[in-house]
Amino acid sequence: MPELPEVETVMRGLSAVLEGRTIRAASVARPDLRWPFPAGLAERLAGARVGGFRRRGKYMLMRLSGGDSVLIHLGMSGRMVAQPMDAPPRDAPVPHEHMALETTDGVRVGFVDPRRFGCVDLVPTAAEDGHRLLAGLGPEPLEPGFTPSVLAAALRGRRTPLKAALLDQKVVAGLGNIYVSEALFRARLSPLRAASSVTGADAERLVPAIRAVLAESIEAGGSSLRDYVHADGGIGFFQERFKVYDREGLPCDECPGPPGCPGIQRVVQAGRASFHCPRLQR
DNA sequence: CATTAGCCCTGAGAGC
DNA sequence: TGCTCTCAGGGCTAAT
Structure with missing residues (x-):
C-alpha cells in the first residue's frame, strides 16, 4: 500500500x-x-x-x-x-x-x-x-545524492522497461506503483521504454519529476485509496491530483488540443498496471 | 548478474 | 441478496 x-x-x-x-x-x-x-x-x-x-x-x-x-x-x-x-x-x-x-x-x-x-x-x-532489508536500498529520492547522473548510472545496461526499473528499490528507494506512473507522466517518459535509454536530458527531467511528485504528495498528506490513513485517522488528498494513475480512458489534461488527448492507456508490466498518455510520453 | 514467475494474505468492488 | 471472480499501493525467494 x-x-x-x-x-x-x-x-x-x-x-x-x-x-x-x-x-x-x-x-x-x-x-x-x-x-x-x-x-x-x-x-x-x-x-x-x-x-x-x-x-x-x-x-x-x-x-x-x-x-x-x-x-x-x-x-x-x-x-x-x-x-x-x-x-x-x-x-x-x-x-x-x-x-x-x-x-x-x-x-x-x-x-x-x-x-x-x-x-x-x-x-x-x-x-x-x-539491516538486511535496508542494506540494498538505492538513494533517497528527496535527498541531494539523488542526481540525474546517479539515476542514469543505476539504469545503465538494464533492458527491463523503465517502469519496472523504477519500482526496483535498489534503483531508487520509496517509489511504488502510483508514483512511478505519475513521475513518468511529469517527465514525459513512456513506462515502456528500456530503462537503459534514459540518459542525459531524460534523466535531467526524470529526477525533478520524481522529487516534485513525492514532495507534493507529502504536502497533501499522501494518497488515500483503500487502506491508507494517517496515524490520527485522517486521510490524504493527493489522489485528487493524479494525472494518470487509475484514469484509463480519460483524457489527460495536458495534451494540446484540438483534438486533445487520445486517452490514458493502461498496460500491465511485470504484473502491475501502468498508466500513461501515449501522446505526451515517449 | 539480470529478469521473471510465484507466492504470501485479506478485502473491496464488479459482474452475474 | 449472494455468489464468484479479479484486482489491489509490496517485496522476497526460487527459477530461468
Missing part, C-alpha cells in the same frame, strides 16, 4: 504522539507477519523512551532508549492507529491489530495490517543501515 509519501506522513503522525514519550507496555497478538516478530519485542519496547523517527525508502525506524530501533514496513495494507486511551472502549478487539503499545501519557498505538505483508524487526540504532 503505502509508498514513500504515505510512510513519511504516517511517520510524522507517530512522531507527534510518541517522540520523547515513554512506552508503558506493549503487546504482540500473533507470532508473525511476513516474518516472525523479533524475540522479546514487547519486552524490549516496555519501559523504553522513544527518541526520534527516521524513514528509509518505505521503511520507518523508531529509535528507542537502550540502543534499539524498531523497523517497520507497512506492506500493502498496514496502518498505524494512534488513539488516546480514554477513547470510548471498544466492545471487540480491533480486527487485524497485530501489535500495540501504550505510552505513559495515555496514547495507544496499534499496528493493523489485514494482508499481513508488513513486517516489524529490531535493529541496533548504530547499525540501522546494515
Whole structure:
C-alpha cells in the first residue's frame, strides 16, 4: 500500500504522539507477519523512551532508549492507529491489530495490517543501515545524492522497461506503483521504454519529476485509496491530483488540443498496471 | 548478474 | 441478496 509519501506522513503522525514519550507496555497478538516478530519485542519496547523517527525508502525506524530501533514496513495494507486511551472502549478487539503499545501519557498505538505483508524487526540504532532489508536500498529520492547522473548510472545496461526499473528499490528507494506512473507522466517518459535509454536530458527531467511528485504528495498528506490513513485517522488528498494513475480512458489534461488527448492507456508490466498518455510520453 | 514467475494474505468492488 | 471472480499501493525467494 503505502509508498514513500504515505510512510513519511504516517511517520510524522507517530512522531507527534510518541517522540520523547515513554512506552508503558506493549503487546504482540500473533507470532508473525511476513516474518516472525523479533524475540522479546514487547519486552524490549516496555519501559523504553522513544527518541526520534527516521524513514528509509518505505521503511520507518523508531529509535528507542537502550540502543534499539524498531523497523517497520507497512506492506500493502498496514496502518498505524494512534488513539488516546480514554477513547470510548471498544466492545471487540480491533480486527487485524497485530501489535500495540501504550505510552505513559495515555496514547495507544496499534499496528493493523489485514494482508499481513508488513513486517516489524529490531535493529541496533548504530547499525540501522546494515539491516538486511535496508542494506540494498538505492538513494533517497528527496535527498541531494539523488542526481540525474546517479539515476542514469543505476539504469545503465538494464533492458527491463523503465517502469519496472523504477519500482526496483535498489534503483531508487520509496517509489511504488502510483508514483512511478505519475513521475513518468511529469517527465514525459513512456513506462515502456528500456530503462537503459534514459540518459542525459531524460534523466535531467526524470529526477525533478520524481522529487516534485513525492514532495507534493507529502504536502497533501499522501494518497488515500483503500487502506491508507494517517496515524490520527485522517486521510490524504493527493489522489485528487493524479494525472494518470487509475484514469484509463480519460483524457489527460495536458495534451494540446484540438483534438486533445487520445486517452490514458493502461498496460500491465511485470504484473502491475501502468498508466500513461501515449501522446505526451515517449 | 539480470529478469521473471510465484507466492504470501485479506478485502473491496464488479459482474452475474 | 449472494455468489464468484479479479484486482489491489509490496517485496522476497526460487527459477530461468
